[in-house]
Amino acid sequence: MPTMQDVARHAGVALSTVSYAINGTRPISEETRQRIFDAMEELGYRPNALARGLASKRSRIIALLFPAAKRGLGLTELEFVISAANAARENGYHLVLWSTEIRSAAELQQLMQQGLVDGVVVMEIHDQDERIELLRTIDFPFAMIGRCADNSEINHVDIDFGQTMQTVIAHLMGLGHTHIGFLNHAREEFEAGYGPAVRAQTRFLETMAANGLHGTTRFCEPSLENGHRTVNELLAEDPDLTAVIVMNDRAIPGILRAIADRGWRIPADFSIVAVVSSARAAEMTIPTITTAEAPAYELGSLATEMLIHQLEGEKKEISERLIPCKLVARESSGQCPGERVELQKN
Amino acid sequence: MPTMQDVARHAGVALSTVSYAINGTRPISEETRQRIFDAMEELGYRPNALARGLASKRSRIIALLFPAAKRGLGLTELEFVISAANAARENGYHLVLWSTEIRSAAELQQLMQQGLVDGVVVMEIHDQDERIELLRTIDFPFAMIGRCADNSEINHVDIDFGQTMQTVIAHLMGLGHTHIGFLNHAREEFEAGYGPAVRAQTRFLETMAANGLHGTTRFCEPSLENGHRTVNELLAEDPDLTAVIVMNDRAIPGILRAIADRGWRIPADFSIVAVVSSARAAEMTIPTITTAEAPAYELGSLATEMLIHQLEGEKKEISERLIPCKLVARESSGQCPGERVELQKN
């Protein structure tokens, strides 16, 4: 593998001149530059990333911190990973994956202090997130996909849960539904302050109230059985329920079964809308599910770009971007069933 | 950030002694070692990964080469990524993600020649894979998840399609099925020599023949509509079909619909088994799908460990590991419908 020194010799210039030519750090005459690039070409020279990183104190590597979540990672998380990797590469960075099984913040700290990465993108944020606190105290550059309690001075992107809920509820209102259930993530997630679990529920209740609608909520572990049980609980609490919004893909089949068990048809007798879901999951079931799809790709790319811009010092000001999920109407949502509701009322 | 020099001074030894103490490269007296580790502790010293890599010519970073596949990555691929990242970390390595949108092998080559990574794990292998050819010619260390035309001298892991097909077919035979369809990935994938598409089909036909059963195969684009159409084509070709094996999760809902359209019930009238699938996908549908689940986690870990062992020179010999999918019987497979078949025969 040829080194910069080889290129310099071959082009008849000083080592430093080659460096300047490559990085454009100082003016180089067109003629010399050409000679250097020819030499590079001829020798098949590639700058050594490690040496460059060591000398410049900028590795051009960033890390994606992803937790081995209890919830189990899904397609949305996969998109975060892929989009972050792509965004990094497009900007000339490498992306390393750090799974934060890492209990002690100490272990995480050691990772950062190895000097391997210039900054990190953190996902699956909780309200009180010790990773974020650590990053703050050691003043390490980072960006978040999600939000925590205090987001001041932090570059971050997140789903716009307010807007998403408004769109979804408007969709159901437009179909005549007035009694709507919300099936959240597990209670454990909510109590741990997991962002989506907290904000989606809050926004759901706010929006329902603002529109004079009846909203009922329940937590639900991610499984068929729990989905089944939970939707029955929702219906027990509010028998007038004609639709449910679910933020827990793995509970969906349970809901479908519970509705089928009652002899109801979807969407004639009952509507389902999934939020923060994906087309891929929505099309696995019969009927296909109307979903508000997570803008996962955008979020991953944006967060990564924010971090890189911060690292390049291109801008000091902090950005925040909230992106709503995109509603895609499929087979699971339809007109509110006038009759069934009346039947229940008798 | 303290350096090794700082530690050395603080412990009253030479710089090199600290290095030997850390790496155990040369014997150090217990007393000195203790003094050095105390100093490290006290100063909060962390070795600099870049400097270490530059000096030792071993970065302890490996890359996972994953293609932005047309098929679209799914849960199985996500598990590869996660398990590779975990295995890397457990072995003291970092894992960087390289998406191989990378058309020209040249671009890939540049990545390797940056000296950033010690080796790569390649996934989504095709029979003729230019990435593999490149790696071979530049003699770069790598391991594969999958196989190509010539796997000699290459560390690799793969699904044991032969064993998997035998298990699945035995399961269906045990239920009395004799006419079984196989719904493959898209023709395009097959023709491009995409490993699973090629080997699963070959093994299916072999095993069917060996058991004196009637097998029919079809390619299928990954979508509901195509699943629907393709299963109808299969049934047109062999009206005696009572079961189908599908290696294309996204086609499953289409199959379910096609069967329902005929007024058939699953599994009473028709059985479905998914291969190289995941529990998560299998439980999204009604009925839940009997699946041969991809050993994704094992494959990702194993391939990564093989690569690392190779890098550490612990063993010269090449390993190959084939792991079969694990059959999990769910609601979609049942006794062969004697009556329906007779009805068709009349």
Added chain:
DNA sequence: GCGCATAGTCGAAACGCTTCGATAGTATAT
């Protein structure tokens, strides 16, 4: 014709580590 920027280039000093060769001291074998 003089002072002064500025373009273009060079040499050398980092960057923080690994590793080689040398040296001194201590056992072990002869």
Added chain:
DNA sequence: ATATACTATCGAAGCGTTTCGACTATGCGC
């Protein structure tokens, strides 16, 4: 005693870059 072989340590030479300070032309204003 003497050669032999470790054990424990040190100093210095890299690893392949970036970057700083210096130096030489060259052009320009006046």
